[in-house]
Amino acid sequence: MTTKLLEVKDLQVEFDTYGGIVKAVRGVDFAVQAGKTLAIVGESGCGKSVTVQAMMGLIPMPPGRIMGGSARLRGTDILGRKMIEGREVRGAEIGMIFQDPMSSLNPTMTIGDQIAEPLQVHRGYGQKKAYARAIELLGLVRIPEAARRATQYPFEFSGGMLQRAMIAMAISCNPTILIADEPTTALDVTIQAQILDLLKSLQAETGMAIILITHDLGVVARMADEVAVMYAGKIVEFGTTDDVFYRPSHPYTLGLKQAMPTNHRDAVQKLMPIEGSPPDMFSPPVGCAYAARCPHAMTVCEARQPPAFAVTVQHYSCCWLQHSQVPHKAAGIFYGGGHD
Amino acid sequence: MWQYTLKRLLQGVITVWFIATATFLAMHNVPGDPLSGERAMSASIRANLEARYGLDKSLTQQYFIYIGNFLKGDFGVSFAQENRQVNDIIREHFPVSATLGILAVIFAALGGVLWGALTALYRNRLPDTIIMFLVILGISVPSFVFAALGQLTLVNLNAFFGVSFLPVAGWGTVSHMLLPALVLGMGTMAYLTRLMRSSMLEIIHSDYVRTAKAKGLPPARIFTRHQLRNAILPVITVLGPAIAAITTGGFVVELVFAIPGLGRYFVQAVQQLDYTVIMGTTVFYGAFLVFMVIVVDLLYGWIDPRVRLQ
Numbered sequence: 001m002t003t004k005l006l007e008v009k010d011l012q013v014e015f016d017t018y019g020g021i022v023k024a025v026r027g028v029d030f031a032v033q034a035g036k037t038l039a040i041v042g043e044s045g046c047g048k049s050v051t052v053q054a055m056m057g058l059i060p061m062p063p064g065r066i067m068g069g070s071a072r073l074r075g076t077d078i079l080g081r082k083m084i085e086g087r088e089v090r091g092a093e094i095g096m097i098f099q100d101p102m103s104s105l106n107p108t109m110t111i112g113d114q115i116a117e118p119l120q121v122h123r124g125y126g127q128k129k130a131y132a133r134a135i136e137l138l139g140l141v142r143i144p145e146a147a148r149r150a151t152q153y154p155f156e157f158s159g160g161m162l163q164r165a166m167i168a169m170a171i172s173c174n175p176t177i178l179i180a181d182e183p184t185t186a187l188d189v190t191i192q193a194q195i196l197d198l199l200k201s202l203q204a205e206t207g208m209a210i211i212l213i214t215h216d217l218g219v220v221a222r223m224a225d226e227v228a229v230m231y232a233g234k235i236v237e238f239g240t241t242d243d244v245f246y247r248p249s250h251p252y253t254l255g256l257k258q259a260m261p262t263n264h265r266d267a268v269q270k271l272m273p274i275e276g277s278p279p280d281m282f283s284p285p286v287g288c289a290y291a292a293r294c295p296h297a298m299t300v301c302e303a304r305q306p307p308a309f310a311v312t313v314q315h316y317s318c319c320w321l322q323h324s325q326v327p328h329k330a331a332g333i334f335y336g337g338g339h340d
Numbered sequence: 341m342w343q344y345t346l347k348r349l350l351q352g353v354i355t356v357w358f359i360a361t362a363t364f365l366a367m368h369n370v371p372g373d374p375l376s377g378e379r380a381m382s383a384s385i386r387a388n389l390e391a392r393y394g395l396d397k398s399l400t401q402q403y404f405i406y407i408g409n410f411l412k413g414d415f416g417v418s419f420a421q422e423n424r425q426v427n428d429i430i431r432e433h434f435p436v437s438a439t440l441g442i443l444a445v446i447f448a449a450l451g452g453v454l455w456g457a458l459t460a461l462y463r464n465r466l467p468d469t470i471i472m473f474l475v476i477l478g479i480s481v482p483s484f485v486f487a488a489l490g491q492l493t494l495v496n497l498n499a500f501f502g503v504s505f506l507p508v509a510g511w512g513t514v515s516h517m518l519l520p521a522l523v524l525g526m527g528t529m530a531y532l533t534r535l536m537r538s539s540m541l542e543i544i545h546s547d548y549v550r551t552a553k554a555k556g557l558p559p560a561r562i563f564t565r566h567q568l569r570n571a572i573l574p575v576i577t578v579l580g581p582a583i584a585a586i587t588t589g590g591f592v593v594e595l596v597f598a599i600p601g602l603g604r605y606f607v608q609a610v611q612q613l614d615y616t617v618i619m620g621t622t623v624f625y626g627a628f629l630v631f632m633v634i635v636v637d638l639l640y641g642w643i644d645p646r647v648r649l650q
Contacts (some may be wrong), residue, residue: 058553060545082556098554103547106642108569117565118555153645169555182554 005209006032006177011069011079013047013054016062020282024050026233027069029308035204036170037210039220039241041256042230045278048213051230052179055079073176082309092122095170095208099182100161106155111138112150115169122173135169142196160191163200169203178203179211184219196222217260221245226314229253232279232289238308239315249309249317251294288320296321341641344480348637352630359626360410360619364403367618374419374613393419406619415620420612426620429605436511437594437601441587443517444525448582451529453575456536457568460544471533478530483589486523487596494519509598520597524590532575540571569643576640580633587629589625 013025025047032038040048053059055071055078070077071085073093077083087093098104098106106114115137116130125133138146141164154162163183163314170178180199184192196219203210212223220227220241227244229237229252237250248254258272279285285292291301309322320326375381375389390396394405409416415426455475459468491508498504506515544567552566591603602621608649609617641647 056554088556090554096551096554098547098551100547104551106548106552106566106570107646109565117557121555121557121561155646160547166551185590248582299444 003034004031005034006071006211008051008055008071009069011051011054011071012067013050013059014065016065023282023284024233024281025054026236026284028230028233030235030238032092032211032227033208033225034176034209035203035207036225037212038226038228039212039214039224040228041214041217041220042229043215043278045281046230047233049181049232052096052181052211052213056094056096056179057082058096083186084273086121091118091175092173093106093175094177094179095173096179096181097163097166097170097183100186101159101166102154102186104166106163107154109327110151110153111157111165115150115165115172118169118172133172133210134168137172138165140171140202141165141168143168146252147158159187160194163187163191163195167195167198167202167270171206171208174206175208177209177211179213181213182215183212185214185216192219194325199223202231229256232284233281234289234318236290237317239317243312243315247315249311249315250290250319251321252290253317255293288318298326344641345634345638348634352627352634355630356627357407360407360623363405363619363622364406367613367615368399368402368572370613372613373485374615376613410623415624416616418609418614418617420609420614420617426616429617430602430620430624433600433602433605436599437587437590437603438628440517440521440524440594440599440601441583441590443521444586444590445528445579445583446525447521448525448528448532448586449575449579451525452532453536453568453572455529455533456575457540457563457571459533459537460540460571463541472537475530475533478526479534482597483523483527484592487520487593490519490523491596509596511597511599516599520599521592524586524593527589528586532578532582535578536571536575539574540567543567543571546570573640573644576636576643579639580636583632583636584629587625 003181006272008028008030011028012023012024015022015024028047028051029140030038030040040051050059050064051258054064054066059066066079069079071079073084073089078089078093082089086092090096096228105111112131112134115134116127119130119133120127123130135146135150138150143149143161143164143302149157149161154165157165167178167183178199183199184195187195193199199210199212200223202208210223212219214220224241226243227237227239228235229250230243231252237244237253239247239249242250244253245257248257252274255272255274258269261271274293278294279289287300287301287302287304288294288297288306291297294301298320304320305320306320306322308316308318310316311322349569374393375386375395381389390611394402397405406416413427415430418424418426418429421429455471459471462468494506494508498506498508506519507513508519510516549562549566552562557565590601591607592601593599594601602625605617606621606625608614609621
């Protein structure tokens with residue numbers, strides 16, 4: 001087994017709002033291995049972005065609050081900390097790119113200056129040296145005429161080019177982890193593929209780990225080594241991409257798969273939406289959060305929180321169907337074509 | 341960029357010409373003329389005077405003579421003050437008004453940006469509440485009240501400590517300028533504070549400030565490089581009109597503080613229907629304000645690259 005670079009345990013985040021306290025993240029566990037890609041998937045509002053923003057210290061407090069848990073990078077907790085082992089966490093250890101590149105760059109600063117900034121702050125580069133490196137980085141993310149482009153402002157770039165510039169900025173200090181928070185959601189499909197390929201080849205060159213947040217299972221299939229499926233502030237299934245795609249062990253994962261269009265010519269199956277809507281996060285359910293929408297829910301599901309059941313060594317699922325007393329039923333749901 | 345500047349200057353010239361024409365027409369439509377003073381004069385004297393000042397000519401002829409003289413840079417001779425060139429009046433008294441106005445604008449801009457940023461950073465906490473209360477006072481209380489209150493406070497302070505910190509009125513040294521400039525800039529400062537606060541609040545929650553945080557930049561750098569410059573844009577936009585408001589508002593403050601500025605002559609000239617002085621001061625002020633607005637626009641382009649190319 002490879003080493004765990006980052007280990008998140010029981011992370012809990014809350015927000016104060018006018019309506020009450022929103023429990024956005026309710027005990028999340030996952031691990032990222034060095035040089036690998038972990039995808040966190042889930043629908044809007046399930047807490048995926050909040051999870052990584054909590055790690056990066058990007059949650060505005062107040063109204064946000066980290067209620068507990070840890071995120072250990074090479075064994076040192078980074079929650080609420082700025083430095084570990086003499087290195088800054090943000091920007092140096094962990095780089096981050098965001099969903100909308102159009103609004104994520106400062107409109108009144110040249111691209112080159114913005115990329116040079118982390119180098120000046122974290123590496124102590126002089127202005128000239130940092131700027132020269134910024135031009136190299138722009139070349140690295142395959143932006144043509146990098147020297148001229150570096151002098152331009154964000155409004156002179158297209159969306160895809162801006163996301164490349166964001167990537168150049170995020171990897172400028174050789175981070176060990178790159179967090180990509182829905183990096184392709186705001187881009188059109190042809191550009192999406194280019195950005196994903198770029199991330200992959202940069203990962204191969206630098207050996208950094210990637211945490212990819214997305215709601216697009218197509219992106220997951222293309223990029224991820226491991227997948228964490230998130231629902232209502234919890235990870236409900238975790239495993240390798242193959243495990244999660246071919247041997248889904250949670251009804252929610254199954255539902256997501258059935259709601260995903262395919263391009264098989266002989267596909268006859270209709271797209272199946274997941275009925276209902278996510279639970280009220282002001283007062284999350286006592287038992288399994290998915291029980292209300294789950295076609296296979298049992299009495300125990302609404303009463304008690306399901307623990308993590310190991311399906312195989314690296315694959316677990318938080319679902320009572322995995323309990324040893326309901327083996328035949330589980331097998332029928334999950335491996336029998338995924339249909340009732 | 342040069343083309344843009346040139347275009348703006350040309351537009352400015354047209355604006356000034358428009359101001360001159362409008363003032364000329366308005367002025368001649370007011371009942372009475374510069375010669376109808378308290379003393380009655382005989383018809384022949386009146387005719388002589390009219391001939392001397394060119395008032396017997398038709399309105400169109402007078403108009404073209406005025407415009408022709410303006411183009412030569414000659415504003416003519418005052419009707420009310422004997423043998424006084426309008427150019428001399430402006431030359432003597434405008435620098436006083438301009439110094440006061442510019443100082444007031446600097447007070448207003450620096451204060452507005454500083455207080456606005458501060459209130460945004462301390463949103464809904466005590467400094468924010470206090471400053472925003474003062475801002476409402478600043479916007480709603482007219483400048484002559486501030487002027488009187490300022491003088492009163494100064495008199496009491498000087499009397500209490502037995503030392504003259506600042507002169508209460510008059511003109512001459514920097515210490516004479518401070519209080520009037522502060523009073524003159526007060527309303528604008530309050531307005532700019534409010535503007536800066538809302539703009540800053542918007543930017544604090546913007547995506548690129550989050551990016552700057554994710555880059556691990558220290559807060560001071562985020563503030564100066566990423567927040568301030570972007571938040572200041574709306575403030576720069578209104579700076580042009582603000583300069584206009586301050587300079588025209590200067591008349592009252594000049595009067596209260598006994599400052600020998602152009603404002604007094606302007607008001608006097610209107611009362612006496614001193615045609616040449618009205619025209620001279622109005623056109624001069626108009627040109628000055630148009631020029632300031634152009635300068636502000638160019639400044640805006642320098643700060644915001646998106647404006648530069650258009």
